[in-house]
Amino acid sequence: MKLAKTLFALSIGITGSSVQAEVLTRDNGAPVGDNQNSITAGENGSVLLQDVHLIQKLQRFARERIPERVVHARGTGAHGEFIAAGDFSNLTIAAPFAEKGKVTPVFVRFSTVVHSKGSPETLRDPRGFATKFYTEQGNWDLVGNNLPVFFIRDSIKFPDMVHSLKPSPVTNTQDPNRFFDFFSHEPSATHMLTWVYTNLGTPASYRTMDGFGVHAYKWINDQGEVNYVKFHWQSKQGVKSLRPSEVKKVQSEDFNHLTNDLYSQINKGNHPQWDLYVKVLSPKALAALDYNGLDATKVWLDVPETKVGTMTLNRVPDNFFLESEQSAFAPSNLIPGVEPSEDRLLQGRLFAYADTQLYRLGANLFQLPVNRPLATVNNYNQNGFSNNTKAAGKALDVNYEPSRQVVVTEDRSSRAVNTALSGTVQQQAITNPRDFYQAGELYRNLTEQDKQDLISNLAGDLNQVSNPDVKAIMVSYFYRADKDYGTRLANATQVELSQVKSKAMM
Ligand code: HEM
Incomplete structure (x- = not known):
């Protein structure tokens, strides 16, 4: 006992100061005798397999990397809190909005989308x-972007789109020839491409970006009344982006500028804040829109926003891997009062995230502190790799429901809301895609400076496209959004306007 104590708490003096030294151990807790030299058969003999410390150290090192996120690999997180601006129980029974001043702890992860884990944070991308939200009803994840719409409206196209945007399987470099080849078949992307190629595609700081839930979700109150909502985080720091010349400067000075800025500002006590706004539409008002309000390539124009709370980020993780890297956000992590809308893209996401996270982090990912709900988890999902909890129930040999030995109850108020159905099972595109009109609205609302930057950013990539047809089709989409937009882009990319017009007619 005395020996163990001495082993685990040696006090040594280093240059006058006394530092408490902890004994180095192997993973089984046994002390390490020598961490500098392997065990060898004599001075010139081979290294011995019996050096279990050496073997374990190399084995653990070889397994340090887990799969990076298939998208959004490069990112950084921070802890904070959300405070409700009022009582919104007339709209939703979701816990964070139950009463004015209610505090809900949060963890936020910001990221780029297509670029890999160590890539420069200056590269153009949505963020x-x-x-x-760690609520008493369970964890609710609002997994959004800094832009209000998306490229596609059906999840069946997501893997194709990401393949085209990711590095080429031949050269391992990103290539505008590949992604514009894809997008020339996807006029639905015109609106989102316009957003991405504005300077919002290169934010100055994560603190100076807005956030959007993009999809419509359903909010449900205790009467079972449904409203469709869209979420918008408004940065209280203001929105600031990098202009094309600034991107080059920042890239050469510090391509980790977004992470460094977030960490240094939070550590200095300069805690960034966002107000959360919602747009609310009754099912009737949603159906009355002159575009498809469930189409993720559309914003809800002219619908007023209501502020529902404020989020403050006040603490960065002690360890990047434990928290940011192992955090798992999924649109399927929903709580009572929030349900997915029928948006086809969102419906695909409900499956995709939970599925990839079972692969990336394993079946027991919810046991990791950053993903663990504050609410008690009580179910009969069990076992799997690296399990550290027993299944629910007081009697350990009851791992099923129902049982006469252990009674667990259901919360009837948490059942799915009834939704009327009409039509037939089908496999068809939506009937009113209106692919171009909101891209035109966006373009016309930009300042002259922002228009110039958009044209120069977009032309920079389009001018790398060698297939003249792909180039002309892409320009024709922007021309259909707005004639001035398309004409300026045609000039910047040396595409004949007559050719653009004839493609636009098609
Ligand atoms: C059907 C369309 C989509 C699919 C299939 C999809 C799939 C994925 C997958 C597989 C991941 C990696 C998750 C992980 O490993 O933890 C991911 C991450 C992410 N996606 Fe999507 N995505 C889609 C559309 C969107 C949209 C529309 C948004 C924004 C509204 C979005 C925002 C994000 C964010 C923010 C992350 C990173 C979350 C984090 O920080 O860990 N995605 N997506």
């Missing part, structure tokens, strides 16, 4: 803005 992920994912928020995990």
Whole structure:
């Protein structure tokens, strides 16, 4: 006993100061005798397999990497809190909105989308803005971006789109020839491409970006009344982006500028804040829109926003891997009062995230502190790799429901809301895609400076496209959004306007 104590708490003096030294151990807790030299058969003999410390150290090192996120691999997170601006129980029974001043802890991860884990944060991309609310009803993840719409409206196209945007399987470099080849078949992307190629595609700081839930969700109150909502985080720091010349400067000075800025500002006590706004539409008002309000390539124009709370980020993780890297945000992490809308893209996401996270982090990912709900988890999901909890129930050999030995109850108020159905099972595109009109609205609302930057950013990539047809089709989409937009882009990319017009007619 005395020996063990001495082993685990040696006090040594280093240059006058006394530092408490902890004994180095192997993973089984046994002390390490020598961490500098392997065990060898004599001075010139081979290294011995019996050096279990050496073997374990190399084995653990070889397994340090887990799969990076298939998208949004490059990111950084921070902890904070959300405070409700009022009582919104007339709209939803979701806990964070129950009463004015209610505090809900959050973890947020910001990210780029297509670029890999160590890539420069200066590269053009939408930015992920994912928020995990740790509520007493369970974890709710609002997994959004810094732009209000998306490229596609059906999840069946997501893997194709990401393949085209990711590095080429031949050269391992990103290539506008590949992604514009894809997008020339996807006029639905015209609106989102316009957003991405504005300077919002290169934010100055994560603190100076807004966030959007993009999809419509349903809010449900205790009467079972449904409203469709869209979420918008408004940065209280203001929105600031990098202009094309600034991107080059920042890239050469510090391509980790977004992470460094977030960490240094939070550590200085300069805690960034966002107000959360919602747009609310009754099912009737949603159906009356002159575009499809469930189409993720559309914003709800002219619908007023209501402020429902404020989020403050006040603490960065002690360890990047434990928290940011192992955090798992999923649109399927929903709580009572929030349900998915029928948006086809969102419906695909409900499956995709939970599925990839079972692969990336394993079946027991909810046991990791950053993903663990504050609410008690009580179910009969069990076992799997690296399990550290027993299944629910007081009697350990009851791992099923129902049982006469252990009674667990259901919360009837948490059942799915009834939704009327009409039509037939089908496999068809939506009937009113209106692919171009909101891209035109966006373009016309830009300042002259922002229009110039948009044209120069977009032309920079389009001018790398060698297939003249792909180039002309892309320009024709922007021309259909707005004639001035398309004409300026045609000039900047040396595409004949007559050719653009004839493609636009098609
Ligand atoms: C059907 C369309 C989509 C699919 C299939 C999809 C799939 C994925 C997958 C597989 C991941 C990696 C998750 C992980 O490993 O933890 C991911 C991450 C992410 N996605 Fe999507 N995505 C889609 C559309 C969107 C949209 C529309 C948004 C924004 C509204 C979005 C925002 C994000 C964010 C923010 C992350 C990173 C979350 C984090 O920080 O860990 N995605 N997506």
